[in-house]
Amino acid sequence: MNARATSGEPGRAGGYDLLIDLAAQRQRGAGARAGLEAALREAVRDGRLGAGTRLPSSRALARDLGLARNTVAEAYSQLVAEGWLTARQGSGTAVAARQTAAEQAQRTGQTERTAARTATGPAGRPAAVPDAVRLPYSLWPGSPDVSAFPxxxxxxxxxxxxxxxxxxxxxxxxxxxxxxxxxxxxxxxxxxxxxxxxxxxxxxxxxxxxxxxxxxxxxxxxxxxxxxxxxxxxxxxxxxxxxxxxxxxxxxxxxxxxxxxxxxxxxxxxxxxxxxxxxxxxxxxxxxxxxxxxxxxxxxxxxxxxxxxxxxxxxxxxxxxxxxxxxxxxxxxxxxxxxxxxxxxxxxxxxxxxxxxxxxxxxxxxxxxxxxxxxxxxxxxxxxGAHDRHVRRMRLRYRDRRDRLVAALAERVPSVRVSGIAAGLHAVVELPPGAAPSAVLTERARQRGLALGGLDLLGARADRPALVIGYATPPDHAFAGALERLCAVLAESCG
Structure with a gap:
C-alpha cells in the first residue's frame, strides 16, 4: 500500500500529510507493524522526514493506512525507544534530532581541534564565528544586542x-x-x-x-x-x-x-x-x-x-x-x-x-x-525621532555593560589590561606575560558555553595575546552569565 496519510484530529496534528510506502515493505515480507517501522526509519534516514517534523496521530495514521490503531501506536513506541522519534504529552509525535555520519565525523574533528585552532573559513572569517550563534553565551565582537531591536x-x-x-x-x-x-x-x-x-x-x-x-x-x-x-x-x-x-x-x-x-x-x-x-x-x-x-x-x-x-x-x-x-x-x-x-x-x-x-x-x-x-x-x-531615542537608550545600556566588564575584570583578574573602551561596542583585553595563548582561552571558554574572539583572528601577531570582547552582543538576561564565564576563564588562565 502506497498511501498518503493525512491527520485530521483537531487540536493535535491536524492537516499533516505523510507519504508511507507500505507496499514495498510487504514485498519484502514485512508484517504491518514491522513494515511501518521500516518505512518510517527509511524516511527519516534519507531526509524526507527532517528533525522536528510532526507526525500524524496514531488514530489518524491508522485510519488513513487501513491499519489497527494499536499497530501504529506500537510502531511509534518502538521508534521512540530506538531514538528515531520523540513523544511528549500534549505535543504529539515528532522526528528526533539525529546526526548524520558526516555530521558526527565533523563534530569529532572539531572536538579534537582544541586550543591550536586558529584556521579561517573560505571567506576569511574566523572558523570560531559559528560558536557565537550556537553557544548559550557570546561575547563575540561585531554585533549589537539584537534582542533590544525596537x-x-x-x-x-x-x-x-x-x-x-x-x-x-x-x-x-x-x-x-x-x-x-x-x-x-x-x-x-x-x-x-x-x-x-x-x-x-x-x-x-x-x-x-x-x-x-x-x-x-x-x-x-x-x-x-x-x-x-x-x-x-x-x-x-x-x-x-x-x-x-x-x-x-x-x-x-x-x-x-x-x-x-x-x-x-x-x-x-x-x-x-x-x-x-x-x-x-x-x-x-x-x-x-x-x-x-x-x-x-x-x-x-x-x-x-x-x-x-x-x-x-x-x-x-x-x-x-x-x-x-x-x-x-x-x-x-x-x-x-x-x-x-x-x-x-x-x-x-x-x-x-x-x-x-x-x-x-x-x-x-x-x-x-x-x-x-x-x-x-x-x-x-x-x-x-525614534532612531535618536533608540540610540540614546542603547548608548546608556552599552555604557553600563562596559562599566560592569571593566569593574569585574579589575576585581577578579587585575593582571589583564582593558583598552579601547571610550566608544564602540567592544573592548580589548590584553593578557599578561605568561598567560595562556588566546587560542587556549577561547577553547576553554567554548567548553563553558561562551564564544570569545582572540585578537589574533583579526590579524594580530601571535606575540600580542589579547581578546576582543563584544560586550554589546548578549541579551540583557545573558550578560551576567557571559561575564561570569569570562572572568572564570581569565582567572584560570592568567595566574
Missing part, C-alpha cells in the same frame, strides 16, 4: 511608511535608493556625524559587505590596483577587496591610529575606521586625518571611511566623520547593523560626484535596488 517602534514606523508610500514605490526603484531615505540620511548624518552629502550623492546598499564590493569594482575599473587597509580588522573586508580585484597593503597601527605617512607610491586608495578603529578602539589623530586628506588631494587617491559604530561614544566628545574634511575625496560608509540590527541589511555610502555614475552602475548590476519597504520604514524611523 520592534514596537519599528512596526509603528513601518505602518506609517506603508500607508504614506506612493504607488510607484512598489515598482523598480532608483538604484541609489528611495529619495525619502536618502533625504532623511543626509539630514541625520550632517547633524550627528558631520557628513556633508547631498541626497543625490547617497547610495543605499544591502549591507556594508555590498558597499565594499561595489567600491572595490569601481576602483579597479578606474585603474586602481592596491588599497591600504589597517593591519587589524575584519578578515572579510580584505577578502572582499581582493575578490574585487584589489591587492591589500597593511597599514601599521599605534596610539594615534593608522600610520598613513607611507601611503605615497604604495596604494591607490585607503580604507580606514577613523572614528573608532576596529578592534583597537583608537581614533585617527587630527594630524593623521589631515595627512590622509592631503594625500588624497595630492594624488587623486580615494579614502574609504568605515563609520561602523560612530553613534556610540561614552567618555569623549564624538569624533566627526573624516568625510566632512574632504567630501570630494572621501567615500563615507555607514550602516544600520550596529545602531539597529544586522538583519536589516541596510547601509549607505556618500559618494564623491566623480564616482557616482560608476557606483550606481555597479549597484544596478548587483541587485538593482535594496528592499524598498525597509528603506521607507527607516526613513520614517529617523524622521520621527
Amino acid at each position: 520592534r514596537a517602534a519599528w512596526g509603528a514606523a513601518a505602518r506609517r511608511a506603508l500607508t504614506a508610500a506612493p504607488s510607484e514605490a512598489f515598482g523598480y526603484s532608483d538604484p541609489r535608493g528611495r529619495p525619502e531615505l536618502r533625504a532623511a540620511l543626509a539630514a541625520y548624518l550632517a547633524r550627528v556625524r558631520g557628513v556633508r552629502a547631498d541626497p543625490e550623492l547617497l547610495v543605499v546598499c544591502t549591507g556594508f559587505v555590498q558597499a565594499v564590493g561595489l567600491l572595490a569594482r569601481v576602483l579597479r575599473d578606474r585603474g586602481g590596483r592596491r588599497i591600504a587597509v589597517e593591519e587589524l580588522g575584519f578578515p572579510d573586508t580584505r577578502t572582499l577587496l581582493r575578490a574585487g580585484g584589489l591587492a591589500t597593503v597593511p597599514l601599521p597601527l599605534d596610539g594615534d591610529g593608522a600610520r598613513v605617512e607611507g601611503l605615497d607610491g604604495t596604494a591607490d586608495a585607503v580604507l580606514l575606521t577613523p572614528a573608532h578603529q576596529f578592534p583597537t578602539g583608537v581614533p585617527l589623530s587630527p594630524a593623521r586625518r589631515t595627512a590622509v586628506v592631503d594625500w588624497a588631494r595630492a594624488t587623486g587617491g580615494v579614502v574609504l571611511e568605515d563609520d561602523y559604530d560612530g553613534e556610540f561614544r561614552y567618555d569623549r566628545q564624538p569624533v566627526g566623520a573624516l568625510q566632512g574634511l574632504a567630501p570630494e575625496h572621501v567615500v563615507y560608509a555607514g550602516t544600520a547593523s550596529k545602531s539597529l540590527a544586522p538583519g536589516l541589511r541596510l547601509a549607505w555610502i556618500a559618494v564623491p560626484p566623480d564616482l557616482l555614475d560608476a557606483v550606481v552602475r555597479e549597484k544596478r548590476l548587483a541587485d538593482h535596488h535594496s528592499p524598498v519597504l525597509d528603506q521607507l520604514t527607516l526613513a520614517e524611523f529617523i524622521g520621527s
Whole structure:
C-alpha cells in the first residue's frame, strides 16, 4: 500500500500529510507493524522526514493506512525507544534530532581541534564565528544586542511608511535608493556625524559587505590596483577587496591610529575606521586625518571611511566623520547593523560626484535596488525621532555593560589590561606575560558555553595575546552569565 496519510484530529496534528510506502515493505515480507517501522526509519534516514517534523496521530495514521490503531501506536513506541522519534504529552509525535555520519565525523574533528585552532573559513572569517550563534553565551565582537531591536517602534514606523508610500514605490526603484531615505540620511548624518552629502550623492546598499564590493569594482575599473587597509580588522573586508580585484597593503597601527605617512607610491586608495578603529578602539589623530586628506588631494587617491559604530561614544566628545574634511575625496560608509540590527541589511555610502555614475552602475548590476519597504520604514524611523531615542537608550545600556566588564575584570583578574573602551561596542583585553595563548582561552571558554574572539583572528601577531570582547552582543538576561564565564576563564588562565 502506497498511501498518503493525512491527520485530521483537531487540536493535535491536524492537516499533516505523510507519504508511507507500505507496499514495498510487504514485498519484502514485512508484517504491518514491522513494515511501518521500516518505512518510517527509511524516511527519516534519507531526509524526507527532517528533525522536528510532526507526525500524524496514531488514530489518524491508522485510519488513513487501513491499519489497527494499536499497530501504529506500537510502531511509534518502538521508534521512540530506538531514538528515531520523540513523544511528549500534549505535543504529539515528532522526528528526533539525529546526526548524520558526516555530521558526527565533523563534530569529532572539531572536538579534537582544541586550543591550536586558529584556521579561517573560505571567506576569511574566523572558523570560531559559528560558536557565537550556537553557544548559550557570546561575547563575540561585531554585533549589537539584537534582542533590544525596537520592534514596537519599528512596526509603528513601518505602518506609517506603508500607508504614506506612493504607488510607484512598489515598482523598480532608483538604484541609489528611495529619495525619502536618502533625504532623511543626509539630514541625520550632517547633524550627528558631520557628513556633508547631498541626497543625490547617497547610495543605499544591502549591507556594508555590498558597499565594499561595489567600491572595490569601481576602483579597479578606474585603474586602481592596491588599497591600504589597517593591519587589524575584519578578515572579510580584505577578502572582499581582493575578490574585487584589489591587492591589500597593511597599514601599521599605534596610539594615534593608522600610520598613513607611507601611503605615497604604495596604494591607490585607503580604507580606514577613523572614528573608532576596529578592534583597537583608537581614533585617527587630527594630524593623521589631515595627512590622509592631503594625500588624497595630492594624488587623486580615494579614502574609504568605515563609520561602523560612530553613534556610540561614552567618555569623549564624538569624533566627526573624516568625510566632512574632504567630501570630494572621501567615500563615507555607514550602516544600520550596529545602531539597529544586522538583519536589516541596510547601509549607505556618500559618494564623491566623480564616482557616482560608476557606483550606481555597479549597484544596478548587483541587485538593482535594496528592499524598498525597509528603506521607507527607516526613513520614517529617523524622521520621527525614534532612531535618536533608540540610540540614546542603547548608548546608556552599552555604557553600563562596559562599566560592569571593566569593574569585574579589575576585581577578579587585575593582571589583564582593558583598552579601547571610550566608544564602540567592544573592548580589548590584553593578557599578561605568561598567560595562556588566546587560542587556549577561547577553547576553554567554548567548553563553558561562551564564544570569545582572540585578537589574533583579526590579524594580530601571535606575540600580542589579547581578546576582543563584544560586550554589546548578549541579551540583557545573558550578560551576567557571559561575564561570569569570562572572568572564570581569565582567572584560570592568567595566574
